[in-house]
Structure formats: structure tokens, C-alpha cells
Amino acid sequence: MKRIIAILVVLISLTTSKIVAQASACGDFHRKACYMEGTKKDKRQFMYNAQSKSGLFAQGSISKMRCIVYKGMDYRMTVCCETILGDKVNFKIYDGRTNELLFDNTKNDNSQQFEFQASTTRQLIIEATVPAGEVKEEKGKAETAACVGLLIENKVSERTGFSQY
Amino acid sequence: MKKIVITTLSAAALSSVFMLTSCGGGNKSDADNIGADSTKVDTTAATKSNQSSTEMSYQIPSPKEMFVFIKQVASKNNKRTDMLNSPDNAKNYTDAKTQALNFGIYSCDLTYCSIFEVGTDMLKYFKTVKQLGDAVGVSNSISPSTVKSLEKNMGNPDSLVEIADDLYFSSFESMQNSQQGNILALSVAGGYIEGLNIACSLVKYDKKNPAVERIADEKYTLDNIIDFMKKYESDASVKETIAKLEELRTTFNQVTEKQEGKVAVKEEKGAKVLGGGSELEMTEAQYKAITDKVTSIRNSFTGK
Numbered sequence: 001m002k003r004i005i006a007i008l009v010v011l012i013s014l015t016t017s018k019i020v021a022q023a024s025a026c027g028d029f030h031r032k033a034c035y036m037e038g039t040k041k042d043k044r045q046f047m048y049n050a051q052s053k054s055g056l057f058a059q060g061s062i063s064k065m066r067c068i069v070y071k072g073m074d075y076r077m078t079v080c081c082e083t084i085l086g087d088k089v090n091f092k093i094y095d096g097r098t099n100e101l102l103f104d105n106t107k108n109d110n111s112q113q114f115e116f117q118a119s120t121t122r123q124l125i126i127e128a129t130v131p132a133g134e135v136k137e138e139k140g141k142a143e144t145a146a147c148v149g150l151l152i153e154n155k156v157s158e159r160t161g162f163s164q165y
Numbered sequence: 166m167k168k169i170v171i172t173t174l175s176a177a178a179l180s181s182v183f184m185l186t187s188c189g190g191g192n193k194s195d196a197d198n199i200g201a202d203s204t205k206v207d208t209t210a211a212t213k214s215n216q217s218s219t220e221m222s223y224q225i226p227s228p229k230e231m232f233v234f235i236k237q238v239a240s241k242n243n244k245r246t247d248m249l250n251s252p253d254n255a256k257n258y259t260d261a262k263t264q265a266l267n268f269g270i271y272s273c274d275l276t277y278c279s280i281f282e283v284g285t286d287m288l289k290y291f292k293t294v295k296q297l298g299d300a301v302g303v304s305n306s307i308s309p310s311t312v313k314s315l316e317k318n319m320g321n322p323d324s325l326v327e328i329a330d331d332l333y334f335s336s337f338e339s340m341q342n343s344q345q346g347n348i349l350a351l352s353v354a355g356g357y358i359e360g361l362n363i364a365c366s367l368v369k370y371d372k373k374n375p376a377v378e379r380i381a382d383e384k385y386t387l388d389n390i391i392d393f394m395k396k397y398e399s400d401a402s403v404k405e406t407i408a409k410l411e412e413l414r415t416t417f418n419q420v421t422e423k424q425e426g427k428v429a430v431k432e433e434k435g436a437k438v439l440g441g442g443s444e445l446e447m448t449e450a451q452y453k454a455i456t457d458k459v460t461s462i463r464n465s466f467t468g469k
Contacts, residue, residue, distance in 0.1 A: 050226055066389060115437065
């Protein structure tokens with residue numbers, strides 16, 4: 001029994017250290033990979049938002065994060081992933097309080113980017129899913145896992161009309 | 166994390182997703198995490214979004230976002246620094262808790278200086294952030310090249326904002342990656358309170374001032390911060406700090422919520438607009454109560 005526990009402990013520590021290493025590896029993946037071609041050419045001054053995040057995803061896995069969007073701001077949210085997972089990540093946006101579905105990229109031409117203006121401040125839940133499917137093995141990485149990034153950018157909305165600010 | 170004992174690689178990779186949402190909030194269900202009113206639980210929530218036990222990660226906006234907004238709508242020419250924590254106080258922070266809290270505070274002050282283009286003080290704050298960064302174990306995030314870059318770009322406000330912002334993210338990410346969750350939690354709390362303290366100092370109450378609305382909306386950020394910090398509440402310092410933030414949440418909860426219809430994304434003039442739900446309406450008395458509470462917590466952090 002002691003031997004089994006010892007083996008388990010070794011396996012757990014090996015597995016954990018590998019995972020932690022991979023966690024750090026994804027770090028700011030979103031900063032490097034999620035700026036799309038059109039985004040770079042966009043002259044509007046969107047700024048990086050600290051709520052952006054990257055993480056290691058296994059195929060078929062789901063991850064959720066709760067973020068905040070503020071009234072009077074424009075937001076652009078972009079998801080991206082390493083090519084071994086294919087080139088598409090499914091992402092959905094829910095209202096953080098009611099959990100109503102507000103955006104589903106599978107119903108919007110699988111768009112990897114969603115841009116909107118927030119007219120009220122809200123907590124949003126962003127759910128990212130990497131669909132299951134065939135993947136290619138890449139050196140130094142788990143066969144079925146790769147980095148996924150969510151880049152959030154924002155800017156103060158244009159003031160229009162008489163009632164704005 | 167119990168599932169890590171399953172030793173197949175795919176299971177490990179799957180488990181890693183939970184670790185990587187490392188701002189996660191322990192074992193709470195989605196329903197538990199819904200911050201309505203900030204405390205009421207929507208028990209139907211789990212049936213609407215994915216029903217798996219996926220762990221939630223809580224993201225914290227940086228103070229930059231709020232400062233940029235306030236600068237643009239209310240305080241364009243502001244150059245005040247009297248409400249910041251003086252760099253001279255840094256020598257007083259000798260224990261891990263006050264160092265972490267004030268690392269967050271000075272990082273926020275540095276961001277403020279960069280946004281409001283208070284260049285003369287920026288270098289002082291940068292040096293203080295570096296000094297406390299060394300103390301809390303994120304010295305690697307503040308490289309000598311960053312110092313050079315800062316000095317070189319003193320006349321370039323956009324670059325200074327970028328440098329201050331990079332520093333903010335890299336330090337906090339470094340804490341997260343090096344498993345210093347408790348230090349990160351305290352630093353985030355310090356940065357949040359300092360951001361609110363600065364905002365309340367700059368913005369005079371006016372019901373229709375968008376900056377006042379924005380300060381009321383910081384209630385939502387507070388919800389995320391508290392939920393995030395709870396992961397580390399086994400640490401006594403974190404627990405004490407959460408208790409202070411809970412007091413502030415109680416004050417925020419006095420603010421009236423006005424319903425603005427169903428939450429929805431609508432198409433308006435070719436753009437998608439996210440609207441509906443509730444809006445916060447803060448009275449002058451509530452604004453004062455929040456300001457006083459923030460000042461009191463902030464002073465307890467800085468030892469004023």
C-alpha cells in the first residue's frame with residue numbers, strides 16, 4: 001500500500017510540475033497571437049485590457065472567466081489558439097448575473113472576434129471551448145493540449161448625441 | 166485538483182485547464198459565483214450556461230481603464246499628486262502584508278502618473294515599485310532595461326503608459342506563475358483601493374457625471390476581487406483584507422439599482438450595443454459613504 005501511495009505521490013508531483021511549466025508557457029500568448037490582421041490596420045485607438053488571459057486547453061475542454069465591461073466603453077474581444085488545435089475556438093458570452101447567452105460565435109460565422117459598445121456596466125462570463133478533433137503533435141507539448149488566448153481591448157466610446165456625458 | 170491523481174496524459178492536460186484558470190475561485194459552482202446584488206445567488210444560472218463543473222476565473226480590470234475614462238470625461242488637465250502614497254513611506258513597509266498591499270498601491274500610483282502625465286513623479290514611483298517589487302519577489306519582472314526605457318521615454322506619454330502597464334501586468338503575472346497567490350491577492354486589493362481613492366479624490370459628486378457612475382460601477386470589480394481573493398483566504402492577511410473589502414461591499418450595496426430592461430445585444434447604426442439590465446444610481450450621501458470607507462481602508466493599508 002505504501003508503495004502505491006509513493007508511486008502516486010511521484011506521479012502527482014511529476015504531472016503537476018509539467019502542468020505548471022505549461023501554465024507559464026502560455027503566459028501572454030494572447031498578446032503575441034491574438035492581434036488579427038485587420039486589428040493591426042485598425043486606426044481606432046483600442047488599448048490592451050488587463051482582463052485578457054491565456055491558458056492551456058485540452059481538446060474538448062471548457063474554461064470560463066468572469067470579467068467586467070463598463071458603460072461608455074467600446075470592447076473588442078478576440079480568441080485565438082495554437083494551430084495544433086485547429087484554427088477555431090468556440091466562444092460564448094453570457095450575462096454574469098442572469099446567465100443569458102449574449103453572443104455565440106458558432107452562430108456568427110465562427111468569428112473569432114466580437115466587438116461591441118457597452119451601454120451599461122455588466123459582469124460577463126466568457127466561455128471558451130476547444131472542439132474535439134484531430135491534432136498534430138508538437139515538440140515539447142502534450143499532444144492534446146495547447147495555448148488558447150483571449151485578448152480584450154477597449155477604448156472610450158465616441159461621444160454622440162446630446163445626452164452622452 | 167483531486168483529479169490529478171489520474172495519471173494519463175490527457176487527464177493531466179484536462180486538469181491543467183483548471184489550474185490555468187488560476188485566478189479561479191475554488192470549488193464554487195457557477196450559481197455560487199453569480200454576483201448579483203452582489204450577493205444574491207441566481208440558482209437557475211447553471212441550467213443556462215454550460216452545466217459542467219468548469220471552474221470560474223475572475224478577471225480584474227487594471228486601474229488604467231478607470232483613469233483613462235475619468236481623464237477623458239472629467240479631469241483632462243489634472244496633475245494632482247497629493248492623494249498618492251508618498252514614496253517616502255515605502256521604508257515603513259517591512260512585513261510581507263504591508264509590502265504586498267503597498268506594492269499594489271504604488272503600482273496604481275505609477276499607472277496614475279503615466280495616464281495623467283505627471284512625468285516628474287513617475288520615476289520616483291517607478292523606483293518605489295521596484296524596491297517593493299524586490300521585497301515581494303517580483304524583481305525579475307522589473308528589469309534594468311525597463312528603467313532605461315522609462316528614462317528614455319520621459320517625454321513620450323503614450324510610451325510611459327505602456328511601460329507602466331507592462332510593469333503592472335508582468336509583476337502580477339509573475340506572482341501568479343510563481344504560486345504567490347496570497348501576495349497577488351493583497352497587491353490586487355491594494356491597487357483596487359488606491360484606484361478608487363484616487364478616483365474619489367478627483368471626481369466631485371454630480372448625479373449626471375459619468376465619472377461618478379463609473380465609480381459606482383466599481384462595485385462589480387469589487388465583487389470579482391473578493392471572489393478571486395477567497396481562493397487564498399486560508400492566509401490570515403488575505404482573510405483580514407477580505408473582511409475590509411466586505412465592509413466596502415456593504416456600503417456599495419446601498420446604491421440603488423435601476424432596471425433598464427432585458428440584457429441584450431442590439432444592432433445600432435451598424436454597431437453592436439450591449440445594453441439593458443440594471444444601472445446603479447448613487448446619491449451624494451452614498452458617494453460620501455463610499456469615499457469615506459475607501460479612505461479609511463486605504464489609510465489602514467498605508468499606515469497613515
